[in-house]
Amino acid sequence: MSRFKFVDIGINLTDPMFRGIYRGVQKHQDDLQDVIERAVQIGVKKFMITGGNLQDSKEALHLAQTNDMFFSTVGCHPTRCDEFEKNDPDLYLMELLNLTENNKGKVVAIGECGLDFDRLQFCPRDTQLKYFEKQFELAEQTKLPMFLHCRNSHAEFLDIMKRNRDRCVGGVVHSFDGTKEAAAALMDLDLYIGFNALCMQVMSDVGRHTMTFMYLYRPGNSQKLRTRSLKTEANLEVLKSIPSEKLMIETDAPWCGVKSTHAGSKYVKTSFPTKKKWENGHCVKDRNEPCHIIQILEIMSAVREQDPLELANTLYNNTIKVFFPDM
Ligand SMILES: [Zn+2]
Numbered sequence: 523m524s525r526f527k528f529v530d531i532g533i534n535l536t537d538p539m540f541r542g543i544y545r546g547v548q549k550h551q552d553d554l555q556d557v558i559e560r561a562v563q564i565g566v567k568k569f570m571i572t573g574g575n576l577q578d579s580k581e582a583l584h585l586a587q588t589n590d591m592f593f594s595t596v597g598c599h600p601t602r603c604d605e606f607e608k609n610d611p612d613l614y615l616m617e618l619l620n621l622t623e624n625n626k627g628k629v630v631a632i633g634e635c636g637l638d639f640d641r642l643q644f645c646p647r648d649t650q651l652k653y654f655e656k657q658f659e660l661a662e663q664t665k666l667p668m669f670l671h672c673r674n675s676h677a678e679f680l681d682i683m684k685r686n687r688d689r690c691v692g693g694v695v696h697s698f699d700g701t702k703e704a705a706a707a708l709m710d711l712d713l714y715i716g717f718n719a720l721c722m723q724v725m726s727d728v729g730r731h732t733m734t735f736m737y738l739y740r741p742g743n744s745q746k747l748r749t750r751s752l753k754t755e756a757n758l759e760v761l762k763s764i765p766s767e768k769l770m771i772e773t774d775a776p777w778c779g780v781k782s783t784h785a786g787s788k789y790v791k792t793s794f795p796t797k798k799k800w801e802n803g804h805c806v807k808d809r810n811e812p813c814h815i816i817q818i819l820e821i822m823s824a825v826r827e828q829d830p831l832e833l834a835n836t837l838y839n840n841t842i843k844v845f846f847p848d849m
Contacts, residue, residue, distance in 0.1 A: 524565035526819070526834045529841040530812045531669070531716055532634075532696045532772035535571045535592070536581045539776040539809050542800070550800035558589070560794065560805070561812035567591065567838075569812060570845065572634050572669070574599040576617055583621065586628045593845075595669045596622045597633040597660065601644035603653035615656060622664050630845045631693065632660045633669025637682075640674045650675075655682050661690035667844050668693030670713070676704045680711075687711050692844055694770050697721055697778070701756070702763045709768050714840060716770040719786070719810075719818050720778035721757060758786075758825050766828065766836045770844075771818055779810030780817050789824035790817045 540557055542550040561569070571586055571594040573579030582594035596618055598605060606614045622629045635657045637650050661668050668690050672679040695708055696716035705715055773779075780787055794813060796805040805811055819837075823830040842849055 524563065524816075525831060526565035526816065527838050528564075528566045528771065528815050528819075528834065529568040529570065529838060529845070530561070530566055530773050530775075530815050531570045531694060531770050531841055531845070532572055532718065532774045533569050533812050534574075534774065534776060535569060535812075536578060536585055537776050550806075553800070553802075556803065557811050557813070558591075561815070562591075564792070564813050564816045565834075566812050566815060568593060568841075568846070570595060570630060570669070573597055574634060575602040575605055576614060576621075579618065579621060583625055583628060593628055593630045595631040595633045596629050597631075597635040597657055597669070598653060599634050600636050600638040600650040600654060600671060600673075601641050603649050604645045606653045606656070607649065611653070611656070615659060618657075619660055619663060622660060622666065626664075629664075630666065631669040632657060632664065632666050632690075633693070634671050634696070635668065636671035636673075636695070637675035637679050638671060638673040639678075651678060651682070654679075655686065658686040658689045661693075665691055667691050670695045671697065672700065676700050676707075680704075680707055683708075683711055683713070694844065696770075696772055697774055698760075699757060700760070702760050705760055705764055709764070714768050714770050714844060715764050716772050717761060717818065717822065718772045718774045718778045719780040719784070719814070719821070720774065721761070761822065761825055766826070766833055767840065769822075769837055770841050771815060771822065771834075771837045773810055773812050773815050773818065775810035775812055775814065777810060779808070779814060780821070786821040786825065789821045791820050792816045 540554045541552040569592050571582040573582040573595045575598050579596040586592040586594040635654055670693055672695050694714040694716045697718055698715045699721050794805045796807055798807045800806050819830055819834055823833045
């Protein structure tokens with residue numbers, strides 16, 4: 523058994539990829555149980571399944587009910603906040619609230635919510651601002667911490683956060699890719715910062731459920747590559763600047779895996795048998811899994827020059843304190 527213990531705070535276990543379905547096509551058999559088994563082997567104790575809108579939150583909760591190690595979040599992602607207006611906004615909020623209230627113990631956070639100005643094509647800015655703030659009602663009523671998302675929107679995010687900080691018990695800004703100053707401002711509000719492989723290695727215009735970052739690696743695209751390496755350096759500096767008492771760790775799987783082209787990949791020590799085409803008992807190339815959380819720890823601890831076990835224990839304790847306070 524692993525000497526490490528982890529909580530993966532951002533894991534999209536409802537994604538069809540974990541059922542072998544890629545872009546709507548069944549490519550291999552459902553191997554969710556193997557994915558979980560691999561993660562448990564390296565020390566994952568709890569999985570916080572991300573809910574991205576009302577329907578997705580229902581599915582996340584439904585899955586969470588199948589395993590004692592699974593938990594879920596309930597909320598609406600900034601890129602999906604137009605759903606409030608496509609429905610009756612108050613009713614939509616009420617349904618999120620009911621889902622949470624009726625499943626205390628399984629639902630451990632309000633989220634994913636926040637702002638994402640990199641992807642305004644999915645939801646306009648004003649709508650995002652309005653319904654991010656509206657979701658504080660959920661945090662206030664349920665007294666649950668928040669699982670927060672902030673992309674290219676730091677000033678506005680901080681503004682809303684400051685105005686509503688006393689309405690929520692706390693939370694984490696996951697998949698953080700902001701500056702040192704932005705991280706400091708969030709820590710001043712007693713919020714935690716979540717890192718995955720992506721934060722440490724690539725740039726900010728990459729989002730969950732998109733694969734647009736592939737263009738970064740296209741040969742000849744030197745402008746983009748240059749931007750990436752600068753951003754990488756800056757991100758590693760940000761990671762170093764945050765006290766471990768304010769950090770959390772996540773995979774954001776099946777997205778955001780460590781790529782061999784990433785600067786941080788040289789720090790990775792643990793590898794898993796991986797095939798380009800799915801094979802029983804193997805990871806699949808380009809599908810991130812919760813077991814890869816150990817690789818994120820390895821990069822983090824190398825960059826921060828910290829003992830991995832000690833760092834893992836701190837990250838674990840931080841997460842328990844915020845999301846599982848009754849443990
Ligand atoms: Zn996010």
